[in-house]
Amino acid sequence: MTDLELLNKEQKEAVLHTEGPLLILAGAGSGKTRVLTYRMAYLIDECGVNPWNILAITFTNKAAGEMRERVDRIIGYGSESIWVSTFHSACVRILRRYIDRLGFDQKFTIYDTEDQKTVMKDVCRRLQIDTKMYRERMLLNVVSHAKDEYISPEEFRLKAQGDFRQEKIAQIYLEYQKELKKNNALDFDDLIVKTVELFQNCPEVLEYYQERFRYIMVDEYQDTNTVQFKLVSILAGKYQNLCVVGDDDQSIYKFRGANIDNILNFEKVFPETKVIKLEQNYRSTQNILNAANVVIRNNQSRKEKALWTQNEQGEPIQFHYFQNAYEEADYVAGEIQKKVKSTEAEYRDFAILYRTNAQSRMFEEKFLLANVPYKIVGGVNFYSRKEIKDVLAYLKTIDNGKDDLAVHRIINVPKRGIGAVTINKVQTYADSVGISFFEALECAGGVPGLGKAVLKIQPFVHLIHEFRLKLADLTLEQLIEELLDKSGYTESLKEEGTDEAEARLENIGELISKAVTYEEGAEHAELSGFLEEVALVADIDSLEEQDNRVLLMTLHSVKGLEFPYVCMSGMEDGIFPGYMSIAAENPTEEIEEERRLCYVGITRAMKELMITAARVRMIRGENQYNQVSRFVREIPQELFGKKSVLPPVQKVQQPAKDSAHAKAKEIFRTKTFDPKQFKVVKAERLDYEVGDRVSHIKFGEGTVLNITEGGRDFEVKVDFDRAGEKKMFASFAKLKKVQSL
DNA sequence: TTTCCTGAATTTTTT
DNA sequence: ATTCAGGAAA
Numbered sequence: 230m231t232d233l234e235l236l237n238k239e240q241k242e243a244v245l246h247t248e249g250p251l252l253i254l255a256g257a258g259s260g261k262t263r264v265l266t267y268r269m270a271y272l273i274d275e276c277g278v279n280p281w282n283i284l285a286i287t288f289t290n291k292a293a294g295e296m297r298e299r300v301d302r303i304i305g306y307g308s309e310s311i312w313v314s315t316f317h318s319a320c321v322r323i324l325r326r327y328i329d330r331l332g333f334d335q336k337f338t339i340y341d342t343e344d345q346k347t348v349m350k351d352v353c354r355r356l357q358i359d360t361k362m363y364r365e366r367m368l369l370n371v372v373s374h375a376k377d378e379y380i381s382p383e384e385f386r387l388k389a390q391g392d393f394r395q396e397k398i399a400q401i402y403l404e405y406q407k408e409l410k411k412n413n414a415l416d417f418d419d420l421i422v423k424t425v426e427l428f429q430n431c432p433e434v435l436e437y438y439q440e441r442f443r444y445i446m447v448d449e450y451q452d453t454n455t456v457q458f459k460l461v462s463i464l465a466g467k468y469q470n471l472c473v474v475g476d477d478d479q480s481i482y483k484f485r486g487a488n489i490d491n492i493l494n495f496e497k498v499f500p501e502t503k504v505i506k507l508e509q510n511y512r513s514t515q516n517i518l519n520a521a522n523v524v525i526r527n528n529q530s531r532k533e534k535a536l537w538t539q540n541e542q543g544e545p546i547q548f549h550y551f552q553n554a555y556e557e558a559d560y561v562a563g564e565i566q567k568k569v570k571s572t573e574a575e576y577r578d579f580a581i582l583y584r585t586n587a588q589s590r591m592f593e594e595k596f597l598l599a600n601v602p603y604k605i606v607g608g609v610n611f612y613s614r615k616e617i618k619d620v621l622a623y624l625k626t627i628d629n630g631k632d633d634l635a636v637h638r639i640i641n642v643p644k645r646g647i648g649a650v651t652i653n654k655v656q657t658y659a660d661s662v663g664i665s666f667f668e669a670l671e672c673a674g675g676v677p678g679l680g681k682a683v684l685k686i687q688p689f690v691h692l693i694h695e696f697r698l699k700l701a702d703l704t705l706e707q708l709i710e711e712l713l714d715k716s717g718y719t720e721s722l723k724e725e726g727t728d729e730a731e732a733r734l735e736n737i738g739e740l741i742s743k744a745v746t747y748e749e750g751a752e753h754a755e756l757s758g759f760l761e762e763v764a765l766v767a768d769i770d771s772l773e774e775q776d777n778r779v780l781l782m783t784l785h786s787v788k789g790l791e792f793p794y795v796c797m798s799g800m801e802d803g804i805f806p807g808y809m810s811i812a813a814e815n816p817t818e819e820i821e822e823e824r825r826l827c828y829v830g831i832t833r834a835m836k837e838l839m840i841t842a843a844r845v846r847m848i849r850g851e852n853q854y855n856q857v858s859r860f861v862r863e864i865p866q867e868l869f870g871k872k873s874v875l876p877p878v879q880k881v882q883q884p885a886k887d888s889a890h891a892k893a894k895e896i897f898r899t900k901t902f903d904p905k906q907f908k909v910v911k912a913e914r915l916d917y918e919v920g921d922r923v924s925h926i927k928f929g930e931g932t933v934l935n936i937t938e939g940g941r942d943f944e945v946k947v948d949f950d951r952a953g954e955k956k957m958f959a960s961f962a963k964l965k966k967v968q969s970l
Numbered sequence: 971t972t973t974c975c976t977g978a979a980t981t982t983t984t985t
Numbered sequence: 986a987t988t989c990a991g992g993a994a995a
Contacts, residue, residue: 290984484983485983587987851986
């Protein structure tokens with residue numbers, strides 16, 4: 230019996246609305262996961278729905294895992310037959326069964342970002358593309374976005390007609406897809422695209438899954454892109470039982486294809502849609518919520534809603550302004566220690582948020598000094614670390630030698646004296662005979678022109694063969710350990726003797742324990758199964774609860790989490806909102822996205838919110854003077870404590886009086902190399918700022934991207950309409966302001 | 971073949 | 986400031 234008494238009116242309504250399209254606009258902290266899990270329970274217990282007919286989709290494995298756990302807890306019998314999975318793993322499951330109908334082998338491999346780059350490089354080389362003009366990263370971005378929008382290479386080409394550059398990219402896109410097909414590989418985006426293709430081309434397969442998934446739920450719906458929406462709407466096409474939960478105000482992933490129209494236009498696509506707003510917040514104090522509401526209200530394109538709470542008023546928001554980032558981090562570390570010492574809180578109750586990963590450094594330094602235990606979340610993905618990818622490449626090669634990329638990766642790791650020339654010869658031979666790279670290595674003796682290199686290749690081939698034979702007798706753990714030993718991988722790392730090598734060994738240890746966990750969990754633990762699982766797992770999603778540490782992370786990674794005490798640091802225009810969004814062609818739109826990010830940050834706080842900013846900040850080796858973030862200024866004074874005073878708005882703030890040491894250094898530098906510079910009069914301040922339109926006597930009009938204090942003068946970076954980006958000294962450039970931002 | 975050096979890039983992130 | 990990739994020298 231599902232007990233609905235624990236839910237509020239709207240939540241209950243959402244649970245009871247089981248048939249037909251349903252859009253739940255769930256504000257931050259309004260209990261959406263609870264609604265989803267209760268809804269599933271209700272469907273099964275009260276509506277007699279077969280658990281087998283339910284599909285719940287999330288974005289991350291972590292979210293899927295959490296939902297699985299909660300579902301299992303409230304649903305007794307049959308909960309395990311509900312599909313709770315990410316978009317990607319659901320698609321893999323479907324494709325493993327039916328992808329042969331699209332002309333792929335069912336044993337297709339999944340390429341990660343690095344593999345994609347390798348393929349793209351290859352494509353560019355073959356098409357003789359100048360990668361200075363068309364950078365791989367840009368190309369992959371374009372391709373990925375095309376796939377997000379479900380645009381095929383052919384459609385891309387048609388759209389590109391008349392634009393040389395776009396046509397070129399279309400050609401690259403096509404070639405890239407051919408290459409993947411040749412390798413029987415799919416990239417992450419393809420997993421979704423090919424599934425949609427499958428459904429569109431094979432009515433009987435679609436029919437099967439439509440029957441199977443009669444009730445579909447999508448979490449974090451605001452993050453879906455166009456193909457994902459397509460996938461879900463096709464699946465729900467027959468029964469129309471599609472329930473999506475999201476918050477347009479928390480849509481912060483436009484840059485990776487999320488289409489906010491999916492939520493804003495849901496009712497247009499599904500006219501019968503029932504819309505329910507969850508606006509009661511159970512997480513934060515009144516003050517915090519007010520701040521969040523006030524900020525997000527400045528956005529134009531959103532569905533109107535306002536969070537409210539029965540929680541108490543709470544402490545005022547704190548704002549602290551510092552001379553520089555050192556002082557900022559210092560103060561935060563001190564405050565945390567103070568709170569913890571007074572037993573008001575534990576370390577794990579705190580989160581420090583920042584806009585970019587690079588900002589974590591300062592906190593790391595100061596926390597170390599102040600003995601604050603911390604953990605940095607994010608940065609480099611566990612499974613994309615070099616050493617992990619190396620080990621996995623070995624395992625893939627042992628599992629089946631078909632994955633050329635994997636073999637290429639490890640053929641000379643550790644160093645075996647097999648270089649680019651040899652590899653090319655073998656690859657050319659493999660291509661001409663039509664066999665895989667590893668098969669070519671196996672018969673290296675028959676490859677023309679190899680000479681002594683054959684003797685270097687043979688031991689490698691033997692090594693792999695040896696492990697293939699042993700495979701059946703070894704556990705995964707033994708396999709990896711023995712492999713690391715026999716291949717000389719561990720040894721070569723140990724020889725390095727650096728801290729970095731040490732860390733790599735530790736990471737490998739972690740991979741081994743992952744393998745052990747997998748073996749314990751799986752019924753038929755096999756190497757291929759492990760590799761499959763690992764391909765779709767992005768991180769050590771486990772933020773271990775028992776770990777009592779302050780968490781440091783970007784505003785993006787904090788979505789979905791909550792903490793009693795939250796500090797949003799680096800709240801300066803140019804940092805947050807980032808200068809990229811300020812100087813974008815469509816600043817309004819981009820800044821609204823940043824504002825949503827700010828909203829996400831504020832709403833993570835349960836009890837207290839602290840906001841900090843610094844007058845000077847070192848960015849990419851340069852001192853930057855930024856104003857306090859416009860978002861902070863959107864919060865009215867009455868929500869701040871009496872001690873929180875915002876500095877006055879200034880056009881360009883005065884450079885800091887640098888330390889005596891820095892001054893001496895500057896004088897030394899200038900005297901030695903450039904005495905003439907004394908003639909340059911440094912402007913007291915500039916009458917334009919980042920984002921303004923300015924004009925230059927030679928380059929014409931442009932937008933100010935960045936202003937840096939360069940010691941003798943302000944250095945101004947301008948994106949000119951005609952001449953492109955230029956860096957220049959303010960006193961020489963004589964820029965005239967045309968128009969304010 | 972490997973190592974070393976210089977030049978370029980540098981929001982945000984999941985799968 | 987720092988990292989990373991590609992090219993030149995050892």
